[in-house]
Amino acid sequence: MTSTLIRGASLAPRAWKNGGGATREIAAGPADAALDAFAWRLSIANVDAPGAFSTFAGIDRTLVLLDGAGMRLNEAGGRVHVLDAPLSMASFAGETPIHASLDNGPTRDFNVMVRRGVAHSLDVYRDDADLALSHALTFLFCARGALDVTIDADTRLRLEPDDTLRLDAARTRRCRVTCATRDTAWLLIGIDWQP
Numbered sequence: 346m347t348s349t350l351i352r353g354a355s356l357a358p359r360a361w362k363n364g365g366g367a368t369r370e371i372a373a374g375p376a377d378a379a380l381d382a383f384a385w386r387l388s389i390a391n392v393d394a395p396g397a398f399s400t401f402a403g404i405d406r407t408l409v410l411l412d413g414a415g416m417r418l419n420e421a422g423g424r425v426h427v428l429d430a431p432l433s434m435a436s437f438a439g440e441t442p443i444h445a446s447l448d449n450g451p452t453r454d455f456n457v458m459v460r461r462g463v464a465h466s467l468d469v470y471r472d473d474a475d476l477a478l479s480h481a482l483t484f485l486f487c488a489r490g491a492l493d494v495t496i497d498a499d500t501r502l503r504l505e506p507d508d509t510l511r512l513d514a515a516r517t518r519r520c521r522v523t524c525a526t527r528d529t530a531w532l533l534i535g536i537d538w539q540p
Contacts (some may be wrong), residue, residue, distance in 0.1 A: 348496055353507025355388065356359060359496060362399035367391050368456075369508050372484070374538055383436065385459045385536050389507065392416060393451045401439030404458050407467050409434045409532060413452030419444045428454075432469050432530055451519055455486060457534055464537040471530050476520045478512055480535030485510040490529025495521040504531075 353481040358524040372496035373424065378384070380401075389411070398418070413459045418426040418435055421442040426435035430446065437443065439458060459465045466480070469488075476483075486493060487504040494510055496500045497518050503525065504510060513521065522531065 347513045348500065348502075349511040349513075350502055350504070351509040351511060353389075353509070354507070359393075361390070363397060366393060366396075371486075372511060374482075374536075375540055383458070383460070383524045384463055384538050385465070385482075386456070387486075387509070387534065388456045388458075389449060390456055392445055392454065392455050393449065396444065398443040398445060400442065401458060403437030403440075403461050405461055405465075406437070406439050407434060407436045408509070409455040409459045409467070409469065411453045413447070413453055414449035416444045416448060416452050416454075417524070419446065424439055428452075431499040434467070434469070448465040449504050455488070456534060459536065459538075466533075466535040468533045469530065470522070470533060471524075473520045473524055474533075476522065476533070478518050478520055478535075480537050481514065481539055482536040483514065483520075484532075484534040484536075485512075485520075486532040486534065488530040490527070490531075491525040492529065492531055493525045495523075 346407040358367040358369050368388045368390045373383045373386040410433050415429040486509045
């Protein structure tokens with residue numbers, strides 16, 4: 346297993362696909378894939394004003410609210426996804442026209458985007474966990490607080506807010522995640538994709 350620690354402070358902002366906001370890409374596959382050619386992508390986005398989301402045909406999206414009073418994602422067909430507290434989550438098809446309205450000021454969110462057919466999972470944790478890693482790719486994202494991570498009982502790392510640990514596994518290994526501060530929250534993302 347190989348691991349890569351991606352520090353949140355190292356992520357450079359760039360414009361959304363539709364130019365309506367800013368995003369910081371954490372990782373994507375294939376590496377350096379264009380916004381219409383990735384198999385999967387993880388990012389953090391700032392939503393500073395109400396407006397349309399970028400569309401991504403053939404992509405399944407999951408969004409987790411990280412900061413802010415909340416937002417509503419209004420689908421063109423009338424469905425509304427309400428994210429009214431940090432760590433609330435919404436999933437939708439990337440080609441669905443979405444208009445975001447903000448409850449009370451800007452928000453910040455975590456995005457998982459995968460090409461339809463790529464198996465993936467996303468879970469929110471607030472406690473310690475012993476993990477058996479079975480996905481081709483596993484990501485631990487520190488949403489708040491701090492995490493101490495032990496990989497296969499010998500590698501130890503500390504994650505601060507917005508840090509992501511990428512674990513590439515050819516076979517299942519174990520990982521211990523310990524919340525190092527009170528009110529810690531973290532995301533566990535699994536993606537079954539091989540380059």
